[in-house]
Amino acid sequence: VFSSENLEKSCLADRLAGLHTSAIRELFKLLGQPGLISLAGGFPDAGLLDAPGLALASQQVFETQASSALQYGATEGLPALREQLVQWLSHKQIRVQVDDLLITTGSQQALDLIGKTLINPGDVVLVEAPTFLATMACFRLYGAHLVGIPCDTDGVDVEALEAAIIQYNPKLIYLIPSFSNPSGAVCSLERRLKLLELAARYSAMWIEDDPYSDLYFDEPPPLSLFALSEQVPGSREKWLYCGSLSKILSPGLRIGYLIAPSWLQAKAVMCKQFADAHTSTLSQAIAAVYLGMGRMPSALSHMRLAYAQRAKTLVQALRQELGEAFLFMPPRGGLFVWGRWQGQETSAGWVQDSAWWNQRAIARGVAFVPGEAFFPQIPDKACLRLSFATASTEQLNQGVKRLAQALSD
Amino acid sequence: VFSSENLEKSCLADRLAGLHTSAIRELFKLLGQPGLISLAGGFPDAGLLDAPGLALASQQVFETQASSALQYGATEGLPALREQLVQWLSHKQIRVQVDDLLITTGSQQALDLIGKTLINPGDVVLVEAPTFLATMACFRLYGAHLVGIPCDTDGVDVEALEAAIIQYNPKLIYLIPSFSNPSGAVCSLERRLKLLELAARYSAMWIEDDPYSDLYFDEPPPLSLFALSEQVPGSREKWLYCGSLSKILSPGLRIGYLIAPSWLQAKAVMCKQFADAHTSTLSQAIAAVYLGMGRMPSALSHMRLAYAQRAKTLVQALRQELGEAFLFMPPRGGLFVWGRWQGQETSAGWVQDSAWWNQRAIARGVAFVPGEAFFPQIPDKACLRLSFATASTEQLNQGVKRLAQALSD
Numbered sequence: 001v002f003s004s005e006n007l008e009k010s011c012l013a014d015r016l017a018g019l020h021t022s023a024i025r026e027l028f029k030l031l032g033q034p035g036l037i038s039l040a041g042g043f044p045d046a047g048l049l050d051a052p053g054l055a056l057a058s059q060q061v062f063e064t065q066a067s068s069a070l071q072y073g074a075t076e077g078l079p080a081l082r083e084q085l086v087q088w089l090s091h092k093q094i095r096v097q098v099d100d101l102l103i104t105t106g107s108q109q110a111l112d113l114i115g116k117t118l119i120n121p122g123d124v125v126l127v128e129a130p131t132f133l134a135t136m137a138c139f140r141l142y143g144a145h146l147v148g149i150p151c152d153t154d155g156v157d158v159e160a161l162e163a164a165i166i167q168y169n170p171k172l173i174y175l176i177p178s179f180s181n182p183s184g185a186v187c188s189l190e191r192r193l194k195l196l197e198l199a200a201r202y203s204a205m206w207i208e209d210d211p212y213s214d215l216y217f218d219e220p221p222p223l224s225l226f227a228l229s230e231q232v233p234g235s236r237e238k239w240l241y242c243g244s245l246s247k248i249l250s251p252g253l254r255i256g257y258l259i260a261p262s263w264l265q266a267k268a269v270m271c272k273q274f275a276d277a278h279t280s281t282l283s284q285a286i287a288a289v290y291l292g293m294g295r296m297p298s299a300l301s302h303m304r305l306a307y308a309q310r311a312k313t314l315v316q317a318l319r320q321e322l323g324e325a326f327l328f329m330p331p332r333g334g335l336f337v338w339g340r341w342q343g344q345e346t347s348a349g350w351v352q353d354s355a356w357w358n359q360r361a362i363a364r365g366v367a368f369v370p371g372e373a374f375f376p377q378i379p380d381k382a383c384l385r386l387s388f389a390t391a392s393t394e395q396l397n398q399g400v401k402r403l404a405q406a407l408s409d
Numbered sequence: 410v411f412s413s414e415n416l417e418k419s420c421l422a423d424r425l426a427g428l429h430t431s432a433i434r435e436l437f438k439l440l441g442q443p444g445l446i447s448l449a450g451g452f453p454d455a456g457l458l459d460a461p462g463l464a465l466a467s468q469q470v471f472e473t474q475a476s477s478a479l480q481y482g483a484t485e486g487l488p489a490l491r492e493q494l495v496q497w498l499s500h501k502q503i504r505v506q507v508d509d510l511l512i513t514t515g516s517q518q519a520l521d522l523i524g525k526t527l528i529n530p531g532d533v534v535l536v537e538a539p540t541f542l543a544t545m546a547c548f549r550l551y552g553a554h555l556v557g558i559p560c561d562t563d564g565v566d567v568e569a570l571e572a573a574i575i576q577y578n579p580k581l582i583y584l585i586p587s588f589s590n591p592s593g594a595v596c597s598l599e600r601r602l603k604l605l606e607l608a609a610r611y612s613a614m615w616i617e618d619d620p621y622s623d624l625y626f627d628e629p630p631p632l633s634l635f636a637l638s639e640q641v642p643g644s645r646e647k648w649l650y651c652g653s654l655s656k657i658l659s660p661g662l663r664i665g666y667l668i669a670p671s672w673l674q675a676k677a678v679m680c681k682q683f684a685d686a687h688t689s690t691l692s693q694a695i696a697a698v699y700l701g702m703g704r705m706p707s708a709l710s711h712m713r714l715a716y717a718q719r720a721k722t723l724v725q726a727l728r729q730e731l732g733e734a735f736l737f738m739p740p741r742g743g744l745f746v747w748g749r750w751q752g753q754e755t756s757a758g759w760v761q762d763s764a765w766w767n768q769r770a771i772a773r774g775v776a777f778v779p780g781e782a783f784f785p786q787i788p789d790k791a792c793l794r795l796s797f798a799t800a801s802t803e804q805l806n807q808g809v810k811r812l813a814q815a816l817s818d
Contacts, residue, residue, distance in 0.1 A: 002612065002646060008672040011580065011614055013529050013551070019679055046476040054479060055471035062464035067455040070463060070659040105514055105663075105685040112684045116550065120422050138683035141525065142422070171420065203411065205420055237411060250479040252690035254514075263417040270428055274547035275521045276514040280689040281661035 015121075015141050022133055023373040027358075031367055037399035039314075039386040040367045042181065044247050044335065046390075048306055050290075050299040054250060057290040061282070069285040075273045077103025077257070078284040084291035085243075085257060092213070093227040094241070100259050102268055105279045107211055107244035107256030111135050112275070113268040114172070114207060114240060114258070115142040123171035126164050128156050130338070130374030130383065132181050132209065135174060144172075146376035153329045155180075155187025158194045170204045178221040179212035179334025182374045182385040186332055189222040193232065196225055200234030205264075211244040214300055216333035217308035226259065237261050245287055247335070248300055253283040307335065310388040310396060317400035318386075325407055335389040338371070341382045344407055354384040360409060366402040424530075424550050431542055432782040436767075440776055446808035448723075448795040449776045451590065453656050453744065455799075457715055459699075459708040463659060466699040470691070478694040484682045486512025486666070487693040493700035494652075494666060501622070502636040503650070509668050511677055514688045516620055516653035516665030520544050521684070522677040523581070523616060523649060523667070524551040532580035535573050537565050539747070539783030539792065541590050541618065544583060553581075555785035562738045564589075564596025567603045579613045587630040588621035588743025591783045591794040595741055598631040602641065605634055609643030614673075620653040623709055625742035626717035635668065646670050654696055656744070657709055662692040716744065719797040719805060726809035727795075734816055744798040747780070750791045753816055763793040769818055775811040 024040070031038050061069050076082070082098045089096060104110040111134070119125070121143025127136065129148025136146055149164055150157045155177055164170070175195070177187035187195070199206050208225050222228075226241040241259040249255075258268060272278070290296070314337055315330045328339025343352035351357070355370040371383025388396060433449075440447050470478050485491070491507045498505060513519040520543070528534070530552025536545065538557025545555055558573055559566045564586055573579070584604070586596035596604070608615050617634050631637075635650040650668040658664075667677060681687070699705070723746055724739045737748025752761035760766065764779040780792025797805060 002643065004646065004670060004672050007612075007614070007646065007670070010612060011527055011673075012676065013525065013527050015529075016526060016676055016680075019676070021679065025682075043481050046480040049476075049479050051471070051475040051479060055475060058467050058471060062460070062467060066460040066464060067458075068661075070458050070460060070661040071455040072452050072655075072660040105689075108683065109685045116422065117425060118420055118422050120424075134683050134686070137679075141680065141683060203416075203419060205416070234411065237413065237416065246481075250691075251481040252477075252479040254685060254687070254689045261413060261416070263413050264420075267421065267425055267428070270430065270546075271425075271550065273434075274517065274543050274550060276518045276663060276685065277543070278663070280514075280663045280692050282659075282695075283689050283691060286691075 015143060018140055019137065022137065024133065024369055027367070027369065030362060035365055036362065037366045037391065037395050037402065039388070039391060039399055040369045041387045041390055042335070044251065044389055045306070048303045049250050050295055053290055053293060053295045053299065054286060057286045057293065060289050061285045065285060069282045071281065073278045073281040073284070075269050075278045077101065077279065078281060078288060081284045081288035084288050088291060088296070089243070093223050095230070096259055100265070102258045102260070102265055102272065103279050103284060104256040104258055104272070105276055106246060106254045107209065107242045108134060108138070109272070109275070110242040110256050110258035111138050111209070113271050115139050115144070116271045117264060117267045118171060118205065119144045120171070124168040125172040125174060126161065126168065126170045127174045127376055128176065128180065129376060130182050130371060131174065131376065132176060133373055135209065136376055148376040151183060151185055153185050155185050155191050156195070158191050158198070162198055165198065165202050165204060172207060173204050174207045174209065176209045177225060178210060179215060179331065181212070181334070182336055182369070182371065183338040184329070184331035184334050184336050186221045192222055192225050192228055196229055196232035196235040199229070199238045200232055205238050205240060207240045207242065209242045211247050212334040214248050215304060215307060215335065217304060217311060218332065221333065240264070248303070249287060249290065249296070253280070253287055255279060255283055255287050307389060310391065310393070311337070313393050313396045314386065314388040314400070317397050321400045321404040322407065335387050337386045337388065339384065340380070341384065343382065352382040354382060357406065358384070360406040361403055364402040364406040364409070366399040366406070424552060427549055428546065431546065433542065433778055436776070436778065439771060444774055445771065446775045446800065446804050446811065448797070448800060448808050449778045450796045450799055451744070453660065453798055454715070457712045458659050459704055462699055462702060462704045462708065463695060466695045466702065469698050470694045474694060478691045480690065482687045482690040482693070484678050484687045486510065486688065487690060487697060490693045490697035493697050497700060497705070502632050504639070505668055509674070511667045511669070511674055511681065512688050512693060513665040513667055513681070514685055515655060515663045516618065516651045517543060517547070518681070518684070519651040519665050519667035520547045520618070522680050524548050524553070525680045526673060526676045527580060527614065528553045529580070533577040534581040534583055535570065535577065535579045536583045536785055537585065537589065538785060539591050539780060540583065540785065541585060542782055544618065545785055557785040560592060560594055562594050564594050564600050565604070567600050567607070571607055574607065574611050574613060581616060582613050583616045583618065585618045586634060587619060588624060588740065590621070590743070591745055591778070591780065592747040593738070593740035593743050593745045595630045601631055601634050601637055605638055605641035605644040608638070608647045609641055614647050614649060616649045616651065618651045620656050621743040623657050624713060624716060624744065626713060626720060627741065630742065649673070657712070658696060658699065658705070662689070662696055664688060664692055664696050716798060719800065719802070720746070722802050722805045723795065723797040723809065726806050730809045730813040731816065744796050746795045746797065748793065749789070750793065752791065761791040763791060766815065767793070769815040770812055773811040773815040773818070775808040775815070
């Protein structure tokens with residue numbers, strides 16, 4: 001009577017109906033094959049993290065504040081960390097007070113708290129197409145109806161976005177304006193200012209997810225829309241900003257933060273209290289001490305140089321080996337190259353579908369992420385994402401050679 | 410047009426309608442007054458945590474596995490920690506495999522994942538009355554309708570519970586069978602077996618929240634219902650078990666775990682992926698190394714002795730100073746004394762309300778937690794919770810003296 005199948009059917013909450021294992025998760029199970037070069041990852045290179053600096057910070061925490069770092073802490077976050085982040089953000093023209101910051105367990109939790117506090121089942125959320133997978137899944141669990149807005153290398157199409165605002169009256173608009181995952185696109189300053197004007201004009205709340213802006217190669221992206229909102233009256237009160245230390249300090253610490261209007265922040269704090277009480281005090285204390293050491297700027301310079309070099313290697317290899325078969329814009333920061341197969345004649349006919357090509361590529365010993373999963377609705381199946389973050393020069397060159405072989409198989 | 414009030418009204422999700430700052434949170438703001446003795450806390454004593462052992466573990470993690478401990482990890486948790494926990498649990502007759510364990514960000518997150526995966530708005534959840542505040546708030550955010558079942562010092566009233574199962578057809582039943590927060594009650598072995606028979610008989614899923622069972626004074630509580638479910642066919646497949654390292658190793662690490670049937674575990678993993686990706690890998694690695702060191706049993710013995718001594722001090726002081734005015738059962742473990750004012754003639758008439766008495770007590774320089782907030786529906790306002798966990802002998806004696814003075818003011 002009470003078989004697993006029956007229990008599962010009778011017990012699971014309705015909100016899980018649309019929840020499936022992500023295509024990427026399934027893909028990753030295939031990546032164990034020996035010798036395979038994976039350009040499918042989304043991780044930063046652990047070898048570029050300042051482990052010695054974090055080891056020192058950890059030692060200092062245990063020597064000077066072990067009791068408090070091992071104890072429960074405030075849901076809002078450790079005051080010392082919030083103070084350090086206020087300092088850190090001020091260098092990016094983000095002027096906030098300690099109380100404006102809620103420390104979250106990775107910026108993924110900031111997204112979850114936004115979903116919990118704002119999304120009613122059926123609410124429309126506008127997102128860039130393509131956009132970050134885990135945001136879509138997270139918001140869908142709260143019943144969001146996601147609508148994709150077209151993008152180009154200068155970011156989201158502002159006119160299309162305004163038309164969608166008028167058509168759908170969305171509750172939320174979600175953007176990754178700097179070195180987006182997956183597209184690598186950077187929203188231009190001109191568009192940023194136009195977006196802020198839309199924010200002032202319409203009732204929707206806006207989310208700026210900004211984990212990558214410090215990972216620029218030659219020059220920083222434009223100021224964050226949050227920083228720019230000072231210049232556009234009526235926009236700041238609609239603006240939520242999600243930041244993270246995962247890409248620039250350490251993903252393993254799980255430290256992100258949310259900046260939101262105070263009425264929303266207060267509710268997010270309550271929801272966090274009942275979601276995980278607070279973020280690891282030990283992680284927070286280590287991050288606070290680390291930021292206070294002043295090592296971040298040089299660690300970041302080192303990281304930027306390495307990623308810029310790897311991006312350059314990948315871009316050159318793609319141009320040389322694939323030529324016109326793969327169209328893409330060279331990234332100016334972040335961790336990814338996003339592009340589009342132009343298609344090729346095969347025994348199965350003319351094929352553009354990147355999932356199909358990924359199977360071939362894996363057979364040749366290289367993997368990427370097919371683009372389909374990054375679209376909320378109608379996918380552009382010809383697109384794909386390549387990461388240069390964790391591969392060596394040799395792996396990047398060899399990996400692209402294998403891609404070329406897969407194309408000509 | 411877009412004032413904060415308007416935005417708040419138009420944007421906040423409906424699920425937040427019943428969410429208010431907890432009475433305890435408000436109370437804690439009053440506890441800053443100099444010289445006040447707080448028996449209101451819910452924290453373990455940070456001074457009893459094995460900080461030197463954790464410092465060693467942390468050092469070892471940075472020396473031997475810094476890269477992986479600072480990198481992203483699997484949503485399910487660090488394999489090394491899951492293996493150590495399997496070992497640890499086997500001493501408590503909990504026989505599980507690594508794959509049965511999902512590491513959560515504190516056991517609070519296990520509760521949140523249960524809410525997300527199982528609770529539809531309107532679903533009934535039966536809880537002990539009184540029960541843990543943050544569970545009620547967490548489940549209500551998913552739309553649960555909570556129904557309280559009476560308890561005594563032997564735990565939940567099994568007959569009343571069965572009647573409620575028949576009346577309400579609940580989705581979930583939530584229990585803290587060993588040294589409950591707030592009541593300190595221990596469910597007897599006899600009742601545990603009866604509860605497991607109910608689990609086998611009815612369709613509801615059951616949650617056993619078990620953060621305190623290692624904090625016994627003289628002898629361990631009966632085996633967990635999860636362990637006992639091996640003996641009652643048909644019960645294990647309904648059973649969810651939430652464990653935590655917060656009370657026995659360190660709350661600041663934020664490490665809990667969930668054991669659930671595989672169909673549910675798979676969904677909880679997906680929900681966790683979109684809630685915080687994974688629990689701090691650094692915290693997990695430190696906990697795994699610590700458990701591998703074999704220091705836990707002696708650290709726990711030390712902790713048990715200290716809490717037992719403090720509990721004894723508090724119990725003696727309460728008997729001596731308050732006598733018949735305050736009825737309670739001496740705790741056999743955990744962190745709390747739970748009891749009931751018998752009431753007293755005052756200038757405001759005969760008063761039993763513990764919130765009223767708490768105001769008087771605070772004026773006298775001592776604070777406790779009024780019991781009202783721990784009840785899902787009709788509260789017993791005469792009840793209150795005292796913690797002996799972080800107070801010295803002198804503070805406990807002095808605190809109770811002040812309570813007695815407040816009574817005779």
